[in-house]
Amino acid sequence: MHARKLVVLIVFVAFLLVPIYWLLNMSFKSNTEILGGLTLWPRDFTLDNYRVIFTDPAWYGGYLNSLYYVCLNTAISLSVALPAAYAFSRYRFLGDRHLFFWLLTNRMAPPAVFLLPFFQLYSSIGLFDTHIAVALAHCLFNVPLAVWILEGFMSGVPKEIDETAYIDGYSFPRFFLGIFLPLIRSGIGVTAFFCFMFSWVELLLARTLTSVDAKPIVSVMTRTVSASGIDWGVLAAAGVLTILPGMLVIWFVRNHVAKGFALGRV
Amino acid sequence: MSWMAWTTPTALFFTFIAVLLAGMTAWELRAPSVPRRGLLPIATTRGDRLFIGLLGSAYWHLMVIGLTDWSIWTATALSVVWLSAVMRWG
């Protein structure tokens, strides 16, 4: 029985890792080797592809732009979602279920639907091609998700804690910041991770709302693909570098990530 | 606001929705509704029934436009009947 489980797991993990290995492998090859024939590992190990990315401002600027709006988005999403999630988990108020459902529909709505008006909206208020525009646009799906996950985590905290604190004379802000938030530390970490992740991987809105100054790495990559003569090696290296931030972040929340994926509901 | 390209019919439509929501809120504040079980397979409050009614109306309109050559007002009439039926017996 255990052997069979192990086989299933190993096959699946191999299925996940082989395409990534191939990307990694290509990023260390020169273009002549890539196009010359199939080699399972780089015969002629080179770091040139990475050197191109770290010396060309168009490439590394893309990473900085992406990181900037992703962090901005995570901060905005968390700061508005925390009080809202508390309200949803503790109180019943007029239209609460309908409001929650409405938030949810925004997580479900295809970004393609909002493409045109977003472009017009942010152009008309002069935010086109700024980091804050992308951060605000990504709030459309990240804020509902953050509320959803945090609400799950907060519902797991017994209500007696709130009541005791209020009896002890704590005001709401002092209780919320001083006692409640430390209790759901892990939930906040996981939520930040999810906001980071979904903002990091999104392409359509980020590409539509930027042109030069805030151009994200994902869009730098697609424009390279469409150009004549693809530089496979650099493309692979750029791909590898987009995977790294996520891997770094997941390390910090590894013990809570499964619960986060279940939206705090188990 | 010019980029939003407003027209009179759409402005009227959104005013109607806003008034409807405000009215429902006022009604709910005066007399909170209790979930009840009607013809629909789940217990619903007034707000739920309004949502089901409106969503259904949208689909009625799409069906009439997509499948028939009838005037759009037929669809609207149909929707009013549907909406009141859902509100009353749903």
Place this chain on the structure above:
Amino acid sequence: MNKVPNNHAWWLVLPVFALVAFSAILPMMTVVNYSVQDIFDPSTRFFVGADWYRQVLQDPRLHDSLLRQFVFSACVLAIEIPLGIAVALCMPTRGRWASLCLIVLAIPLLIPWNVVGTIWQIFGRADIGLLGWTLNAAGVSYNYASNTLDAWVTVLVMDVWHWTSLVALLCYSGLRAIPDVYYQAARIDRASNWAVFRYIQLPKLKSVLLIAVMLRFMDSFMIYTEPFVLTGGGPGNATTFLSQTLTKMAVGQFDLGPAAAFSLIYFLIILLVSWLFYTAMTHNDQTR
């Protein structure tokens, strides 16, 4: 949990409401406005009533991509849900290996969607990709850029590669939440593995599975970036799904009116489906 009725809680929700309303309601109103007009530029526009809706609803392109979309989402669910459950059942329960497993499984989820497309674009090519090369060497003629079936299979395998981990992680956390007593009772009853799965694990997984099905359905329903990078919707229109048809219309041809009408129809479908899921989920939470 018993919740206290308190309408002042609205003040806590207000920031979220304002923020999301700004990015959801204003654009939505604009889309409605566009959908009833023929727009050349902001000052030259004509009211056309429901004409765009009629045109879009009777457009065979829309029918085709809608059908493709439903077939694709159905395939995605049929493969990913059982596979995800199976993988979750095979994962180690505790210790260093469990953490490592979690991280490895989460890797595909953290890759930007266009990079996922790029990875498979490279991996599947017959000249420089391991998969394409191996298949062709084994005597299977495989080319995702020209053969419809190959393109479909590649997009599907890519989605399985990308998202099965999500289902597996959800199920894994659901399985961890089952108290040990249930397993002890099953051992005393000498229940078979199948019986344990069928009568203990599966019922306990119901709520996470509902979330998994909902997320996978919704996300596969709006898939855009991966097929866009991999096949560009081709060969022909074989892998052109709803989002891509819409984007082509709105950005490529700049048909604002029809694109807006299309957006609203797309949105209504999503609204109906997410309402069904949401109702099922809250119903499930209440009966628990």
